[in-house]
Amino acid sequence: MKAKKIMLAFSAIVLCLSFILALGASAEEQTARTVKTDAETAAELGLLLGDGNGVNETYLAKKSNRMQAAIISLRLQGLLDEAMAYTGTGNFSDANKVSKTNQAILAYLKNHPELGWSGIGNGKFDPLAGISSKQLYKVLLEIAGYKSEKNFLYAETETFAGEKGLQQIAGTASLTNAHIATALVEALNVATSGGTSLFAELQERGVIAETAALPDDQIRLAKSDKVGTYFTDQNGRALYFFTKDAEDPNSCQGQCLVNWPVFYAENLQIPGQLNPDDFSVLTRSDGTKQTAYKGWPLYYFVKDAAAGDTLGEAVGGVWFVAKSDYAVMLGTSVELGNYLTDDQGRTLYYFDKDTPQTSVCEGTCLANWPAYEAAGASAISTLPASDIGSITRPDGSKQTTYKGYPLYYFVKDTKRGDILGQNVNDVWFVVDPAKFTGTTAPQVKTYRIDIKEFSFGTEPLTVEAGSQIIFTNFDDMKHNAVALDGAFETPLLAKGESFTIKLDKAGTYNYYCEPHAKFMTGQIIVK
Numbered sequence: 073m074k075a076k077k078i079m080l081a082f083s084a085i086v087l088c089l090s091f092i093l094a095l096g097a098s099a100e101e102q103t104a105r106t107v108k109t110d111a112e113t114a115a116e117l118g119l120l121l122g123d124g125n126g127v128n129e130t131y132l133a134k135k136s137n138r139m140q141a142a143i144i145s146l147r148l149q150g151l152l153d154e155a156m157a158y159t160g161t162g163n164f165s166d167a168n169k170v171s172k173t174n175q176a177i178l179a180y181l182k183n184h185p186e187l188g189w190s191g192i193g194n195g196k197f198d199p200l201a202g203i204s205s206k207q208l209y210k211v212l213l214e215i216a217g218y219k220s221e222k223n224f225l226y227a228e229t230e231t232f233a234g235e236k237g238l239q240q241i242a243g244t245a246s247l248t249n250a251h252i253a254t255a256l257v258e259a260l261n262v263a264t265s266g267g268t269s270l271f272a273e274l275q276e277r278g279v280i281a282e283t284a285a286l287p288d289d290q291i292r293l294a295k296s297d298k299v300g301t302y303f304t305d306q307n308g309r310a311l312y313f314f315t316k317d318a319e320d321p322n323s324c325q326g327q328c329l330v331n332w333p334v335f336y337a338e339n340l341q342i343p344g345q346l347n348p349d350d351f352s353v354l355t356r357s358d359g360t361k362q363t364a365y366k367g368w369p370l371y372y373f374v375k376d377a378a379a380g381d382t383l384g385e386a387v388g389g390v391w392f393v394a395k396s397d398y399a400v401m402l403g404t405s406v407e408l409g410n411y412l413t414d415d416q417g418r419t420l421y422y423f424d425k426d427t428p429q430t431s432v433c434e435g436t437c438l439a440n441w442p443a444y445e446a447a448g449a450s451a452i453s454t455l456p457a458s459d460i461g462s463i464t465r466p467d468g469s470k471q472t473t474y475k476g477y478p479l480y481y482f483v484k485d486t487k488r489g490d491i492l493g494q495n496v497n498d499v500w501f502v503v504d505p506a507k508f509t510g511t512t513a514p515q516v517k518t519y520r521i522d523i524k525e526f527s528f529g530t531e532p533l534t535v536e537a538g539s540q541i542i543f544t545n546f547d548d549m550k551h552n553a554v555a556l557d558g559a560f561e562t563p564l565l566a567k568g569e570s571f572t573i574k575l576d577k578a579g580t581y582n583y584y585c586e587p588h589a590k591f592m593t594g595q596i597i598v599k
Contacts, residue, residue, distance in 0.1 A: 106339045107348040108287065111253040113341060117280050119147070119256045120249070132250040132344065139170055139199035141211055142181060142189055144252065148215045149187075150277040155180035164197035174199065188214055205244040208255055209233040216273075217265030236262050240293055240343060250344040257341065260286055261306070289337030291346070299382050300450055302393035303370070308379025311335055313368040315390040315410065318403030318417040319489040321369050322357045332384070332391070334362040335370040346396055366416045367488055368401075370394055386453050397448030399460045399472065400479075402505070405491060411502035412474060417488040420444055420479045424499040424511045428476035428518060429463050429542045429572045441480040441493070441500065443471040455505055464571040468563045474503055477511060516540050516574070521594065523551050523565070528585075528594035537578050537598050544570040551592065555583045 114120035115127040122131045146152040156173055158180035167178045178197055181189040188211075191197045206229045210220055213233060218224060224232035230242045240258045241251045260271040274280040290306035303311040312332065316323035324332055340351060340363065354362045354369050362369045373384030373391070384391050390404055400420065403413040412420045423441065425432050433441055443465065451457040461473040471478045482493030482500070493500050517539040521528055524546045535541065545551050545565040553571075554561045559581055562571040575581065575598045585592035 107351045108339075108341055109253075109346070109348060110257040110341070110344040111250060113287070114253040114256045117284055119144070119280075120253050122249075127249075127253070132248065132253065134249050136203050136208075136247045136249055136252050137200050138197065138203055138207075139174055139178075140249075140252070141203045141208055142199075143174075143177065144256070145187070145189070145211045145215060146177065146180075148212075148274060148279055150279050151180075151187075152177075158183075164191055164199075165195040166197060166199065170199050188220070202246045205241045205247060205251070205255070206230055208241070208247060208252065209238050212238065212255060212259045212262070216259070216262050216270050223265075238262060239295070242295075253344050258292075287339050287341040289339060290341040291337075291343070293343055294380065296380065296382060299385055299393050299453060300395070301397075302382070302395050303365070304379070305335065305372075306341075309372055310376055310382045310384065311370045311394040312373060312384050312391050313394050313401065314371060315392070315402045315404040317369050318401075318413055318419075319405050321354055321364070321367075324369075324371070331374050332371040333374065334360065335372060336361045336363050350396075365394060365396075368394065368417060389454060392452050395448075395450050397450045399446035399448050399451060400455070400474065402452055402454075403489070405489075405502075408491060408494065408502055408504070410504055410506065411491070412479065412505060413488075414444060414446070414481075415448055418481060419485055419489075419491050419493065420474075420503060421482055421493045421500050422474070422477050422503050422508070422511065423480060424501065425513050426478055426511055427513050427516055427540075428510070429473070429570055430516075430540060431463065431465060431471060431478040433478075433480065434466075440483050442483065443469065444479040444481055445470045446472040459505075462569055464563050464565065464569055470569070474505070475508065475510065477508075479503070518542060520544065521553070522546055523553075523585075526551075526588060526592055528553070528583075528592065532595040532597055534597045534599065535575065538574070538576050539598075540572050540574045541596065542570050542572045544568075550587065551585045552587075553583050553594065554586055555581050557581070 111120065111127050111132055115122065120127055122128065125131065143152065146155050155177045158176045160179055160183050163175065163179040163182050167175045178199065181187060210226065210229050213224065213236065214220060220226050233239065234242065238258055240254045241247065244251055260269065262270045264270055264273055271280065271286050275282055292304045292306060293301055294304045294308060295301050305311065314324055314332065342348065342351065350366050352364045354364045356362055364370060375383045382393055385393050398415045401413045401415055401417060402410055403417055403419065404410050414420060421441065423433050451460050459475050461476060463471050463473055463478060465471055473479060484492045491502060494502050517536055519533060519535050519539055520542045521533060522544055526547065543553050543562055543565065545567055548567055550564040550566050552562045552564045560573045562573065565571060575596065578598050581596040581598065583594050
């Protein structure tokens with residue numbers, strides 16, 4: 073028996089690995105392309121130097137501070153070398169928090185108040201304090217020739233910055249070095265008060281080499297109350313996905329291409345938080361090239377007349393703004409119509425034997441039908457965000473749900489557009505969101521315990537034997553539920569996560585939350 077279990081486990085691993093490798097190899101035809109992140113460009117231009125190991129992932133993930141912002145300000149003005157060599161007297165009282173070189177820089181700023189770094193009051197600079205997007209945009213605007221309290225009020229910094237084309241990191245309270253990189257590259261296109269671009273001025277100052285060039289083609293991130301954060305080109309024009317491309321990336325032809333022109337960039341500049349490997353170039357059936365993201369070809373909409381327009385959103389139920397963080401997307405099949413996919417267009421399925429918040433697919437079943445866990449959180453605008461959820465499986469892993477029902481891949485679907493899992497054994501089906509109302513499996517009596525404000529509720533829960541109880545955490549803090557007699561134990565649940573238990577034996581079950589055992593207790597009475 074033990075040997076049989078080992079063989080089954082090994083087979084499951086092999087099947088899952090084969091599935092992953094097949095998906096990794098399945099992509100539309102690609103051609104060579106150059107994709108650079110803001111961090112790479114900022115480093116190449118000498119705007120961001122990094123630490124001893126350069127501008128790497130570890131450096132980019134670090135929090136930025138006022139000292140770093142001041143150094144960047146001086147570097148962009150061509151004054152950093154002078155500041156580092158400064159030997160004048162007088163300094164901020166907390167200059168000893170930084171290195172000797174940075175102490176010289178602080179002394180330089182203290183003795184050059186015209187540069188705008190007067191400190192925080194009481195003779196202090198607070199060099200290691202974090203910096204916000206508003207503070208960094210103020211610095212960049214002043215470098216471009218726009219003075220705070222003269223050209224704009226500090227309270228309105230981000231509004232004014234947006235008018236000048238600075239918006240990629242707006243609203244960020246605590247910046248990382250990756251944010252700094254994005255803002256620096258974004259600022260290079262800003263028109264200065266003198267009428268030239270900041271990029272051209274920095275070349276004149278000798279900060280950027282005369283031979284350097286800024287990529288013409290960029291993907292930027294824009295935000296709107298209507299659609300959230302979405303992709304645009306360098307001019308702010310929205311980019312879109314087409315659901316029919318999940319089955320065939322050449323689905324848009326003829327008049328469709330007139331209304332939805334393709335987006336293509338030979339050399340592409342992208343925000344630092346995006347992965348260059350997610351971008352590819354599709355050679356269309358007519359020989360033209362098109363940039364794709366996670367396998368989705370990118371398009372414009374002809375009726376979007378200005379930056380910020382998203383008139384193409386949800387047109388025909390098949391066009392949606394391009395995003396990096398869709399939890400699920402929509403594919404359209406000639407045979408089956410609309411169906412749910414992952415963010416890369418791979419088909420998702422439901423299991424007709426599942427019940428709400430519960431997966432009964434285990435072992436070999438799970439090897440053939442891997443559980444889907446979404447990396448992103450955005451829903452397309454035609455799907456209520458509340459329909460997308462998550463359960464915690466018995467092994468502690470997470471699985472994304474639609475209307476409470478678990479979602480799966482099929483191991484034999486090796487590329488985008490494959491729907492080989494449809495109707496397998498009359499229990500596996502694609503999910504048409506317009507038609508899906510649930511499975512045909514007998515519904516077990518279900519009760520819910522909502523964890524809110526560090527409480528399981530004020531009254532004991534009385535249920536029938538064989539019922540399932542769904543614990544869902546609504547707090548920002550993680551919680552779990554552990555029976556005193558060991559009858560059940562949920563994993564720690566983050567906000568929005570659920571876990572289902574089933575109690576078949578009559579009795580009284582007292583339970584508690586491990587991290588908050590002193591005051592978070594509950595009781596379930598099973599009749």
